[in-house]
Amino acid sequence: MTVQSLPEVVDVAWLADHLQDTDLVLIDSTSHLEVPEDGPYTIESGAQTYLDEHIPGALFADLLAEFADPENAEPWTAADHDRFAAAAGALGIGDGAKVVVYSQHAPFWATRLWWQLRFEGFDDVAVLDGGLPAWKASGGAVTSEPATATPREFTGVRRPELIRSTDDVAAALDDPGTLLVNVLGEEDYRGETTTYPRPGHIPGSVNFPVAQLIDPDTGTLRPLAELRSEFEEAGLLDPNRKVVTYCGGGIAATGVAWALAQAGVNDVGVYDGSLTAWTADPDLPLVTGPSPR
Structure with missing residues (x-):
């Protein structure tokens, strides 16, 4: 069976129906992030948790080791195009593939690979709504048996408009056509935590916590109609402004x-x-306090 062009999100019922499709590439992109109350965060690959259990047929994408720039001080900085294309192709992501990405806990490890694929010019990718917890809750089977990839050629063309560097953000601070959006929690935004070297948020940015996308009871995405209303209220759907998230x-x-x-x-x-x-450079401005919206 051939999978048609994918939306941005699929549910576990869809995946159960399509799990045996020959052009489907299922990816576990889990990483682990620990944020203590009184210090900087720590990171760890999800390779071991993948080996412990995963959806049958899923392959593991190591966002830290394979899809990040090894020369960059920031741990998840996007790899250059050739490195990304080689890593993606080795997992069978490429021409003719339909990719579904999931995480074993927070969905944003899956959305990270979704974004990287789009950034590198590949659109047939969806995120599994609710990830592994939703799959298991629905009665879906898990396994500890690693899957074997069928390599493909990755020929996507990079879309530079989907990424911003520190210099880009600094240059846009006074640009009325840019809307900077801080997606961390309100306490982080206001500068009340010590997770980063300096507290606060980038001047002019508004706060839209990413956690409010997810239903806390189900772990799945909240209804789009509700989110659209909240996006509108926060100014994120203004056609005259380019949204940049951080x-x-x-x-x-x-x-x-x-x-x-x-x-x-x-x-x-x-x-x-x-x-x-941003916080690693003491010359870059930060402000504290509540969101202007």
Whole structure:
């Protein structure tokens, strides 16, 4: 059976129906992030949790080891195009593939790979709504048996408009056509935590916590009609402004980009270094306090 062009999100019933499709490539992109109450965050690959259990047929994409720039100080900085294309192709992501990405906990590891694929010019990718927890809750089987990839050639062409560097963000601080969106929690935004070297948010940015995308009871995406109303209220659907999202390290920022794509905003820029990069430079401004909206 051939999978038709994918939307940004599919549910577990869809995946169960299509799990044996020959052109489907299922990817577990889990990483682990620990944020203590009184210090910087720590990171760990999800390779071991993939080996412990995963959806049958799923392959593992190591966002830290394979899809990030090994020369960059920020851990998840997007790899150059050739490195990305080689890593994606080795997993069978390429011409003729339909890709579904999931995570074992927070969905934003999956949206990170969704965004990287779109950034590199590949559109047939969806995120599994609710990830592994939703799959297991529905009665879906899991396995510890690693899957074997069938390599493909990855020929996507990079879309530079979907990424922002620190210099890009600094240059846009006074640009009325740019809307910077901090997707961290309100306490992080206000500067009341010590997760990053310096507290606060980038001047002029508004706060739209990525956590409010997800239903806390089900772990799945909230109804798009509700989210669209909240996007509108926050100014994220203003056709005269280009949305640029940021977070701590460029992961959660992709979650809001993913949700906005479902609302028809397909050109969101993601600040890849986010606060990890911004706060490392003492000359770059930060402000504290509540969102202006």
